[in-house]
Amino acid sequence: MTLKYSRQRQAVWDFIRERHDHPTASTVYEGVRQIYPNISLGTVYRNLMLLKDMGKLSTIEIGDNAIHFDPNISDHEHFVCRRCGSLADLDTYDLKAVRTRLASAAAGREIDTYSTIYFGICRNCLAQTTEKAEAVEIQGAGS
Amino acid sequence: MTLKYSRQRQAVWDFIRERHDHPTASTVYEGVRQIYPNISLGTVYRNLMLLKDMGKLSTIEIGDNAIHFDPNISDHEHFVCRRCGSLADLDTYDLKAVRTRLASAAAGREIDTYSTIYFGICRNCLAQTTEKAEAVEIQGAGS
DNA sequence: CTTTTTGCAAAACCTTTGCACAACC
């Protein structure tokens, strides 16, 4: 129930936190083994999954039959190189560039940027609608 | 080199084409076994991968350590139920609904729809820019 | 001392592969 400290878990966390390449369990195992040669793969898996359950890691599958562990738990997206299989974060700046590039290709034009406009009902108008609805209800009740 | 007909491959294709739930190789195996009890899992894998290489199937990984096969090769997205693990297509209508819902929550307003506007240089203006550039080049060459 | 964690090894998966035989053309 209560979590106890362990050097192995600390080492797994220290190893993966420094990384930006979202290593697999096997890579973490090899890395941590440099410090604790007797650590077992099972321990690495147990700790990685524990860290995930604690919300300190997220997992990604990219089609290479292995789980990749990512210390970045913010909402972000990933890029996989079709040639070397490397995995990297895509930040929003990159995403915006990708979208404009795609839109450029689709439109046959050079697109620099884009803006999205949402349409709906503002809070003021929503409040007025609610007032009217209540008024109608009162009238109905009074008749 | 040349592809020859096989009942097994046909059965794999027939089975998966009817499906909208993107089954795994194991599910396909169980299904086709109803018709060809002697088919082997290896054959199912070989044919699924062959169909993929032929461009008739796409594959999806959703984090359950298994490859899901999808006869829908158009550009679409997927939804996974966190509870039952079921996998389904998300069509663009659903996607638009999801985006407006998310935007609504973020903006604290009721958003019905949205439109994205891209900014750039139109083909006409691009052509004029090119002409000017060429003119400059000619001047430079002539001086 | 009690609970949690580990190391080891085995097992449980999913997927791929080698090979002799069968099916296709």
Added chain:
DNA sequence: GGTTGTGCAAAGGTTTTGCAAAAAG
């Protein structure tokens, strides 16, 4: 008949698990 596909079984790889010993609190 020559080539492609199959079934079987074994092997490959990743992940999980049981259990006695070690570590942590």
